[in-house]
Amino acid sequence: MSERFDGRSRLSVHVPFGLVLLIVLIGLLLVSMGHWRRGTVLLGVTLLLAATMRAVIPPERTGLLAIRSRAVDVLVYSGFGLAIIAVAITIKDRLLG
Secondary structure (H helix, E strand, O other): OOOOOOHHHHHHHOHHHHHHHHHHHHHHHHHHOOOHHHHHHHHHHHHHHHHHHHHHOOHHHOHHHOOOOHHHHHHHHHHHHHHHHHHHHHOOHHHHO
């Protein structure tokens, strides 16, 4: 049985990745405006959001968030997100200028 895809369902496949991309752009904008800690924490939180979406959304609806198996994607996104947040919170301001 083949599932019929209309324009709306094809678009909905890209919504999770689009949301992640939008938040990443906001984080990068914050970093470029000099708010590096807020922007970097937002980037880490975005990776945690991507991990959550990858864990919850069915595989046929994850679009470009699905790179590897679900378990590997969730572990990698979560690990990088937590690492980025930890570095952003613990780094001292005087080291950056």
